[in-house]
Amino acid sequence: MDQRKKAGRYQRLYDQIKTLIEKSSNNPLSNMATIGAVLHHKMDYFFWTGFYMLQDGKLQVASYQGPLACIDLAKDTGVCWAAINQKQTFVVPDVEAFPGHIACDSRSKSEIVVPVKINKEIVGVLDVDSAVLNSFDETDAEWLEKIAQLVYYK
Numbered sequence: 001m002d003q004r005k006k007a008g009r010y011q012r013l014y015d016q017i018k019t020l021i022e023k024s025s026n027n028p029l030s031n032m033a034t035i036g037a038v039l040h041h042k043m044d045y046f047f048w049t050g051f052y053m054l055q056d057g058k059l060q061v062a063s064y065q066g067p068l069a070c071i072d073l074a075k076d077t078g079v080c081w082a083a084i085n086q087k088q089t090f091v092v093p094d095v096e097a098f099p100g101h102i103a104c105d106s107r108s109k110s111e112i113v114v115p116v117k118i119n120k121e122i123v124g125v126l127d128v129d130s131a132v133l134n135s136f137d138e139t140d141a142e143w144l145e146k147i148a149q150l151v152y153y154k
Contacts, residue, residue, distance in 0.1 A: 003137075050066065059080055078100055079095070089112065089145060108131065110133050111130070
């Protein structure tokens with residue numbers, strides 16, 4: 001998908017998600033479920049779409065769409081912890097090449113992880129995997145960062 005078309009799709013998804021949240025949600029858990037479902041079913045290259053949240057020092061799976069997930073992610077290991085520790089979005093073209101990658105499902109080939117924040121404090125991540133190498137780019141990063149802000153919208 002070309003960048004202009006992808007950005008247009010993300011804009012429509014952002015608007016849809018924001019409208020759904022504005023109309024009926026004041027609950028971050030509901031917001032995560034809505035975000036995950038909309039993204040997973042509208043972006044054809046999303047294989048696994050969900051959230052991992054910090055809970056008592058652990059990074060644990062929350063709402064997600066796709067195959068079974070790892071429940072706890074080993075501390076300071078893998079892409080999700082890298083995004084938290086370095087306080088930035090990670091685009092990984094080939095998960096096999098990422099040091100310490102955690103393979104919850106061997107079909108995952110590329111990944112993007114976006115920090116989720118409350119008032120600038122990271123509380124978890126939005127994690128999206130693809131079954132195809134090199135699926136994610138700066139357009140995905142830009143829009144998924146905007147969408148992740150909707151978890152604690154209002």
